[in-house]
Amino acid sequence: MRLFELETPRTPQQLRLDQLSATSQRASAAVKQERLRQKTQRAQQALQKLRMPAKPRAAVIKPIKPIKPIQAV
Numbered sequence: 723m724r725l726f727e728l729e730t731p732r733t734p735q736q737l738r739l740d741q742l743s744a745t746s747q748r749a750s751a752a753v754k755q756e757r758l759r760q761k762t763q764r765a766q767q768a769l770q771k772l773r774m775p776a777k778p779r780a781a782v783i784k785p786i787k788p789i790k791p792i793q794a795v
Contacts, residue, residue, distance in 0.1 A: 732740070
């Protein structure tokens with residue numbers, strides 16, 4: 723066995739740092755995944771809006787008011 727192959731047991735402080743580092747990496751991966759999920763959801767909603775035909779607006783026809791005749795003076 724060579725010297726560089728020997729590994730000393732990690733101290734409790736080193737283990738704690740490793741654990742905190744792993745937790746940090748998991749949290750950043752979760753944030754990245756959530757952002758990607760939200761981006762995908764927004765894209766799907768945009769596609770859904772494009773696929774749905776626009777509803778024709780109900781044409782509201784206002785009646786024309788009768789014109790009052792101009793009286794000559």
